[in-house]
Amino acid sequence: MSLLTSLTYVLPHRLLSSLARRLAYSTSPGVKQWLIDTVVRKFNVDLAEAAEPDPRAYPSFNAFFTRALKPGARVPDADPSALLMPADGHISQCGAIVDGRIFQAKGQSFTAEELLGDEAAAEPFRNGLYATVYLSPRDYHRVHMPWGGKLRETVHVPGRLFSVGTAAVAHVPRLFARNERLVCHFDTDFGPMASVMVGALLVSGVETVWSGEEIPRYGDAITVKDYRGEDIALDRFDEMARFNYGSTVIILLPPGVAELDPGLKAESPVRLGQVLARLVR
Template identity: 75%
Template sequence: MSLVTRLTYALPHRFLSSLARSLAYSKHPKVSRWLIDTVTRKFGVDLEEAANADPRSYDSFNAFFTRSLKPGARSAHVDADSILMPADGRISQCGPIRNGEIFQAKGRSFTAGELLGSAVDAQPFADGVFATVYLSPRDYHRVHMPWTGTLTRTVHVPGRLFSVGPNAVRLVPRLFARNERLVCHFDTDFGPMVLVMVGALLVSGVETVWGGVEIPQYGHKITEKRYENGITLERFAEMARFNYGSTVIVLLPAGVATLDPSLHAESPVRLGQRLATLLRR
């Protein structure tokens, strides 16, 4: 295990992430410009796609980081039976969920029950499919709906805040089932669908379109919110955003869809492309 990864076990994760949040929301021009310039240069951010292409016009790093795109910069796949990619980024892993096990990296996996914080909630996905999408600092950081769904519950699962970069994914056991995360449960016309917003080291927070800021506050126990009347979000509609690079995981139940055969670990992906093809409703 690398020295950097070893250090992440000992680092005060929440303190560092709270500090990063303070910097990200700072409206001091020197702070925000330095952060924006550094990330733009280091990660090659393409501002031509942004609704606002002037990096100097953002009043904070977070405003820049969660920037919207120009109309038409992304579009939903034309095939109406296509379940959509929820975000820009790259595939960390994708494939079948085998007897409730989700593959993380060579020699490493975790269970759907661990990820969702409930063995009961995991049962519909025991032999389904999953896709883990990593958003790097250069990417568009809003997450959109793969399919039309009605929100029924969110579950805030407390945990650590390890990095979710490639090295950590290879080296940290059960990484995505250990990090702080927000599990979003949807009912669809094909059955249940789950999107998991996974926090990470130096992530300032997770926000949803229905509830605003969800993380932080960082949790110490599993917290559930129920939406008795439901909140319906259409296919391709924005659902949430990260305030720094992280990971979103999509779970689909067995017999519902087949993943697009072009997808594999390390595949670069764009919001709206085909994630999977629906088999039934």
């Protein structure tokens, strides 16, 4: 285990993330420009595809980090049976959920119940499919819909804020089921679909298109918001949420409705809109 991964067990996660949030939202020209220029240089960010390609035009680091793309920079796959990749990044892992368990890394797994924070909500996914997509600091940080659906509820699950980098994923047991996360449940024409926005060390927040900021709102109890009566429907490829710093999104699908694209494997680079899976109905 790396020194940094070992340190994340003892670091004050929420304090560090709160400080990172203050820096991310700072409008001080010197502070925000230093942060933007550092990330662009260190992670080779391609601003040519951004709606605003001028790095000095952003009022804060967070505005830069959650930047929109120019029209046409990402397009949904033309196959109408294709469920779409929800974000830019890399596949951490993907595959079958085996009797309720989700593979994290060699020797590491967690249950869908732990991830979703609810036994009943996890049951429809017991032998379904999952895909874990890691967004690095260079990536576009908005998450889109793999398939059209109506929002049923969200579940804010408080937790730790471990790094979600490769070393931490390999060594921190049940990492994605321990980190703070926002579970978004959708009803679709093939059944339930879950999109789980997982926070991480220095992640300053998660925002959704229907209610704005959801994390941080640090707490110690699970918070459920019921949206059944609000008729919030999102189409395939619509934006649904964004990270205010890089992290991970996990998609859960029920069994028997789709097959993952055979070209996907751990560490595969992926782009928003490409094929995640295809319906088999």
